[in-house]
Structures are given as structure tokens and as C-alpha cells.
Amino acid sequence: MDRCLLRDDIWWVGAIDWSERDFHGYELARGTTYNAYLILDQKVALVDGCRAGFGEEMLARVQMCSGGRRVDYLVVNHVEPDHSGSIPWLVEELAPREIICSKRAREALSKYYGADVIGRWNVRVVATGDQVSLGAKTLEFIEAPMLHWPDSMFTYVREAKTLLPNDAFGQHLATARRFADEVDTHIVMEEAGKYYANILMPFGSQIQKMLGKIKDMGIEIEAIGPSHGVMWRRPQDVARIIEAYVRWSSGQASEQIVVLYDTMWHSTEKMTLAIAEGIAQESVDFRIIRIGTTPRSEAAHAVLESRGILVGSPTLNNGLFPTVAGFMTYLKGLRPKNKVAGAFGSCGWAGGAVSQLDSELRALGFDMLEPLEIKYSPTQDELEACVRLGQEAARRVKSWV
Numbered sequence: 593m594d595r596c597l598l599r600d601d602i603w604w605v606g607a608i609d610w611s612e613r614d615f616h617g618y619e620l621a622r623g624t625t626y627n628a629y630l631i632l633d634q635k636v637a638l639v640d641g642c643r644a645g646f647g648e649e650m651l652a653r654v655q656m657c658s659g660g661r662r663v664d665y666l667v668v669n670h671v672e673p674d675h676s677g678s679i680p681w682l683v684e685e686l687a688p689r690e691i692i693c694s695k696r697a698r699e700a701l702s703k704y705y706g707a708d709v710i711g712r713w714n715v716r717v718v719a720t721g722d723q724v725s726l727g728a729k730t731l732e733f734i735e736a737p738m739l740h741w742p743d744s745m746f747t748y749v750r751e752a753k754t755l756l757p758n759d760a761f762g763q764h765l766a767t768a769r770r771f772a773d774e775v776d777t778h779i780v781m782e783e784a785g786k787y788y789a790n791i792l793m794p795f796g797s798q799i800q801k802m803l804g805k806i807k808d809m810g811i812e813i814e815a816i817g818p819s820h821g822v823m824w825r826r827p828q829d830v831a832r833i834i835e836a837y838v839r840w841s842s843g844q845a846s847e848q849i850v851v852l853y854d855t856m857w858h859s860t861e862k863m864t865l866a867i868a869e870g871i872a873q874e875s876v877d878f879r880i881i882r883i884g885t886t887p888r889s890e891a892a893h894a895v896l897e898s899r900g901i902l903v904g905s906p907t908l909n910n911g912l913f914p915t916v917a918g919f920m921t922y923l924k925g926l927r928p929k930n931k932v933a934g935a936f937g938s939c940g941w942a943g944g945a946v947s948q949l950d951s952e953l954r955a956l957g958f959d960m961l962e963p964l965e966i967k968y969s970p971t972q973d974e975l976e977a978c979v980r981l982g983q984e985a986a987r988r989v990k991s992w993v
């Protein structure tokens with residue numbers, strides 16, 4: 593079994609989940625990890641747990657790195673079951689002197705695992721700015737509500753300038769390597785972006801506040817140990833992921849348009865291709881995604897990275913095509929911001945899908961283009977209208993601020 597030192601007696605003691613592919617609706621292309629960290633000092637602290645079923649793998653690493661020393665503090669940064677599922681079992685196995693968590697985490701632990709169980713633990717509730725000394729190192733806690741749940745908090749090891757922010761700055765990425773600098777940067781940043789789009793996109797304003805709070809508290813970050821994926825230990829990697837979070841959370845995106853569609857008898861598909869031609873004529877980059885055949889987590893990532901989104905649907909039974917309806921439900925929950933957007937599609941004798949799409953995209957606060965709906969199969973004139981829609985979308989994206 594591998595040992596992995598993040599820095600300064602802070603050991604990675606997580607578990608690797610190579611086979612997970614469905615993470616509450618987020619399709620994982622490359623599995624994930626459940627990271628936890630063991631900090632050795634005069635006192636020993638374990639930060640975070642892992643998903644139920646992975647506790648033995650994690651415990652073996654804890655025992656290997658601790659050399660049999662007792663864990664004094666078990667910090668629970670976040671109660672979602674991918675981190676806390678093993679906590680009751682770990683408490684039995686490790687018998688930590690104290691369990692440290694936020695007030696909301698304590699409530700959630702009681703709901704998940706039983707007030708009688710939690711009542712037997714020695715729980716210390718902490719808030720932003722509270723510290724626990726391990727000897728030479730100090731743990732400092734920062735509440736991070738909605739990153740990813742209300743109970744979430746970050747743990748900062750002040751002397752090691754190391755941030756353990758649980759779900760923030762993570763990626764769903766299982767690899768034999770533990771550090772971002774050991775894996776192809778494009779893969780790491782693609783998975784970090786997909787993770788942000790599918791997990792954290794609804795919470796951009798909270799992320800902006802958190803980044804401000806970190807600055808105000810004088811927190812210097814030289815290494816980041818997230819709860820999923822690889823760790824960031826080089827200054828350029830730490831800077832890259834923080835800059836990406838600044839960009840994503842403020843709604844900045846590339847000068848590109850993603851055209852998302854599905855099709856019943858290829859009419860909406862013909863419209864899609866004509867729209868793409870219009871976008872290309874304006875020299876704006878674009879991507880076409882067929883919703884029914886593409887993982888929605890990949891489509892959500894494309895939305896995050898694009899200034900413009902155009903969504904096309906055939907009408908079925910006076911409403912959205914089912915795959916498009918499912919995607920829109922998912923997208924609305926993610927609450928993307930600052931997009932140029934438009935709806936298009938085809939229908940038979942009566943419409944419905946395009947007006948529904950238009951109103952759903954409008955409700956997200958986007959800069960809307962005129963919707964475009966055609967009957968049956970597009971004529972040459974109607975395809976030219978699609979080209980004009982693509983051109984107009986591209987012009988708006990180019991003037992986007």
C-alpha cells in the first residue's frame with residue numbers, strides 16, 4: 593500500500609474508488625477518490641472520513657502513517673455520505689478523543705447516524721476562526737456554507753500553509769497518482785471544471801465570498817488537499833485552480849457557443865447544423881452536443897465554459913422532448929449565470945417545446961435571442977433563418993462583457 597506525504601507531516605490517507613460512475617446524477621468518466629488527511633504532531637489529527645465501504649482501505653493508511661499512535665482529533669469537514677459514511681465505524685476503530693465539526697455538521701451527523709450514537713461522542717463544535725493546537729501546528733477552521741452543503745467547513749493548517757477544503761478544488765478523478773503535477777494538466781483541469789460545473793456552479797456567490805474571506809483572514813495557501821481527486825502542491829498548480837475558481841464563480845467564460853439539441857426526425861438536427869454554420873461565419877468557436885447521447889455532466893461543463901448556449905428541442909405531445917426536458921431540469925438546478933441564450937426547434941402541427949424552452953432559459957436571467965420554431969422539416973428559407981440566428985448569437989457573444 594502506498595504512503596503519500598502532502599507536506600510537513602500531513603499525510604494523504606484516503607481511498608480510491610476506481611469504479612464509481614454515477615455520483616448523484618453526475619456521470620463520472622474516471623471514478624473518484626475520497627481523500628482524508630492525517631496530521632502528525634504532538635497530537636494527531638485526522639481530517640475527514642470516506643464513503644462507507646472504503647473505511648478499511650483508509651484505516652490501513654491511517655495505521656501505516658501514524659505508526660500506531662492514537663488519533664486525538666477527528667475533524668469532520670462535511671457530512672455528505674461520501675465523506676461521513678465511514679465516520680461512525682472510524683470512531684469505533686480509532687476512538688478519537690474529540691470529534692470536531694461545525695454546528696450544522698453536528699445536527700446532520702445526528703440525523704444520519706442517530707442522536708444516541710452522536711450523543712456518546714465527545715463532539716467539539718467550532719466556528720470560523722476557532723483553532724486547535726496540535727503542538728507545532730495549528731488547525732484553524734473556516735465555515736464554508738454551501739461549499740458544498742450548509743455544514744461544510746475548511747480546515748487550514750496554518751504553519752504548513754495548507755488548506756484542506758473538502759469538496760472545494762476537487763475533481764472526480766481516480767488515478768495511480770496523487771498530485772496534480774503528476775497527471776496531464778488537461779485531464780486534471782477538465783475534471784476540475786466538470787466537478788465545478790456539476791457540484792459547485794449553483795454556489796458561485798458563496799465561492800466569491802469564501803475567496804474574499806480567505807484573503808481577509810490572511811490565509812496564505814501553498815498546498816491544497818481537496819476531498820476528491822489529486823492534490824495541488826506546486827505554486828503554479830495552486831494558482832491555476834484558484835484562478836479557475838475566480839473565473840468560474842464570477843461567470844466568466846470563453847468566446848464560444850454550445851449548441852445543445854436532441855432530435856426526433858432530424859429536423860431539429862438540420863436546424864442545429866445551420867445555426868452552427870452561422871456561428872462559424874462570425875468566426876466564433878462552437879461545440880455541438882446531442883443531449884440524448886452525451887452525459888449531462890459533460891454538457892453542463894460545456895455550458896460553464898461557454899458564453900453562449902442555444903438549446904433545441906422537437907415538440908412531443910405539446911412539450912419538450914423527454915431528453916431535453918431532463919437536461920433542462922438538471923441545468924436549472926445548476927443555475928448558470930451570464931449567458932447569451934436562445935431556443936429553437938421543430939414541431940408538427942402544433943408547437944410547445946420552443947416556447948417552453950424560451951421561458952425556462954429566460955427565467956435563468958440570460959440575455960435572450962428571439963426563439964425560432966419551424967414546422968415539420970425546415971425549408972431553405974427556414975435554414976437561412978437558422979444561419980441568421982447563429983450569426984446573431986455569435987455577434988452577441990463577441991460583444992459580451
Ligand code: FEO
Pocket residue numbers: 670672674675740741759819820
Ligand atoms: Fe464530496 Fe458534498 O460531498
